[in-house]
Amino acid sequence: MTVQLRDLGPIDCDVHPPTPRMAELLPYLDPHWREVMVGRGIDGLELASYPPGSPLTARPEWHGPDGRPGGDLEMLKREVLERWGVRYAILNCLHGAMAMFSEDMGAALARAVNDWIAKEWLDRDERFRASILVTPRSPELAVAEIERRASDPRFVQVLLLAAGETPLGRRAHWLIYAAAERLGLPVGIHAGSAFHQPMTSLGWPSFVVEDYVDQATTFQHQLLSLIAEGVFTKFPRLTVVLIESGVTWLPAFLWRATKEWRALRSEVPWVDRSPIEIVRDHVRLTLQPVDAPAEPERLAAVIEELGSDDLLLFSTDYPHWQWDGDDALPPGLPERLLSKVAVLNPRATYRRLAASEPEESVREESVARGIVS
Amino acid sequence: MVRHVVAPVAEIPPGGRKIVSVAGRQIGVFNVGGEFFALLNRCPHQGGSLCLGERIGLVLSDEPGVYRYSRPGEMLRCPWHGWEFDIRTGQSWCDPKRTRVRTYPVAIEAGETLMKGPYQAETFPVSVEADYVVVEL
Ligand code: FES
Numbered sequence: 001m002t003v004q005l006r007d008l009g010p011i012d013c014d015v016h017p018p019t020p021r022m023a024e025l026l027p028y029l030d031p032h033w034r035e036v037m038v039g040r041g042i043d044g045l046e047l048a049s050y051p052p053g054s055p056l057t058a059r060p061e062w063h064g065p066d067g068r069p070g071g072d073l074e075m076l077k078r079e080v081l082e083r084w085g086v087r088y089a090i091l092n093c094l095h096g097a098m099a100m101f102s103e104d105m106g107a108a109l110a111r112a113v114n115d116w117i118a119k120e121w122l123d124r125d126e127r128f129r130a131s132i133l134v135t136p137r138s139p140e141l142a143v144a145e146i147e148r149r150a151s152d153p154r155f156v157q158v159l160l161l162a163a164g165e166t167p168l169g170r171r172a173h174w175l176i177y178a179a180a181e182r183l184g185l186p187v188g189i190h191a192g193s194a195f196h197q198p199m200t201s202l203g204w205p206s207f208v209v210e211d212y213v214d215q216a217t218t219f220q221h222q223l224l225s226l227i228a229e230g231v232f233t234k235f236p237r238l239t240v241v242l243i244e245s246g247v248t249w250l251p252a253f254l255w256r257a258t259k260e261w262r263a264l265r266s267e268v269p270w271v272d273r274s275p276i277e278i279v280r281d282h283v284r285l286t287l288q289p290v291d292a293p294a295e296p297e298r299l300a301a302v303i304e305e306l307g308s309d310d311l312l313l314f315s316t317d318y319p320h321w322q323w324d325g326d327d328a329l330p331p332g333l334p335e336r337l338l339s340k341v342a343v344l345n346p347r348a349t350y351r352r353l354a355a356s357e358p359e360e361s362v363r364e365e366s367v368a369r370g371i372v373s
Numbered sequence: 374m375v376r377h378v379v380a381p382v383a384e385i386p387p388g389g390r391k392i393v394s395v396a397g398r399q400i401g402v403f404n405v406g407g408e409f410f411a412l413l414n415r416c417p418h419q420g421g422s423l424c425l426g427e428r429i430g431l432v433l434s435d436e437p438g439v440y441r442y443s444r445p446g447e448m449l450r451c452p453w454h455g456w457e458f459d460i461r462t463g464q465s466w467c468d469p470k471r472t473r474v475r476t477y478p479v480a481i482e483a484g485e486t487l488m489k490g491p492y493q494a495e496t497f498p499v500s501v502e503a504d505y506v507v508v509e510l
Contacts, residue, residue, distance in 0.1 A: 171438075229437060230434075230436070230437030230438075231437075233434075233435070233436065233437060234436060234437055259454075261467070262454070262455075262456050262467045263454050263456060265457075265466070265467065266429070266432045266457065269432045269433050269434035269441070270436060270437045270438075270439070272433070272434070274467065
């Protein structure tokens, strides 16, 4: 598998640069916010969903010399770009800007992080692409930031956290979807919580393991909310990417959602197709972590139940500790999916990637690498 | 095909229904605004008594928050799992091509005509003065 993946020049759809410290962001904040951050001593805005010391947050060898998860630019280039021959890596910076209660502070920080990413990462290696961070608490400010950054084609997606204030299908969020659709940006929903609400529908759990395992149900709630509230009817060209969702909960969820839709669809008449069809047309999932059976040969059967070869997008989820050794692709992933997952699906999902390559050269290169015949 | 007289028209007013047993089959006869339709009383999903279901309208939408209500009483909601069926065609709303309930031709005949031709009416006498619902199967 290893050699083949490299040969394809995969597109890594979920890579995390180290979360910038406040000192690194200060040059990107305006004087008011700079003074606020320094004056109040605000720092350490890692998301609480990814505590820097948690084993999940970084594989042991993917800490920098100072212990920082993800290390630095050189480490990321070596461990992701060089190691897998990555063609593009989409950087999803997990930063507390997305979780602020203050709309203005959230917007100022999101703006700073986006500009930091552009300058410190995108400008330094042409294989980098990035998601636009926004403050979902204020859809207006989020849209302003999307519009500001979308003029740079290296930003290929809008990033939201899986658990924010309210269910993502709610109309309050529609301004964001309208902007994303208009600008050809998928909306990436990344595991993690702003912790404005309990992570479970039962209330607050006690342990990180509960937070993290429950992410899979959070994704289900959000996907159902997006479908039931009619987001994909309202925005027919919108794509949503579920990032770090675990993947294999999806078939059982769709069986249930489709069964109940048949009975209750008159309550949501705008859901005029089955959830299975809607997901096939509008939803994509990054590959890691994939919640797989212990026996690799059984994974194919589970993947088969997704009912489409177009849904999965290659991701290492660097530096999160989701897999060991060189198994960036889960053992047992059917061979026939390899080029779809590694290159074709990401390219079809993130249309801005394709826009930066002349069509003719893409085709020639794809034939040469055996991606298409 | 045998024509079965299943009820006097007056017995099934608009909006009404009657479940009849014909040749060993349970059949629901529906009056939709003066037009009659007959469906097998067996849901194609898992065999529920579909014809006992609630008669509802058809609600459609092109946009979230917009409810286009039409055809009141022309849909049947299966009492078992709530799937909707079109009384006129027998088709389910969610999967019209593959999931449909068996329908039968229905006609209204005058008692006088029925007196002449071959027909079956096991349960009640036919009179010349009345009109009758006739199901063919
Ligand atoms: S039996 Fe009629 S919907 Fe299931």
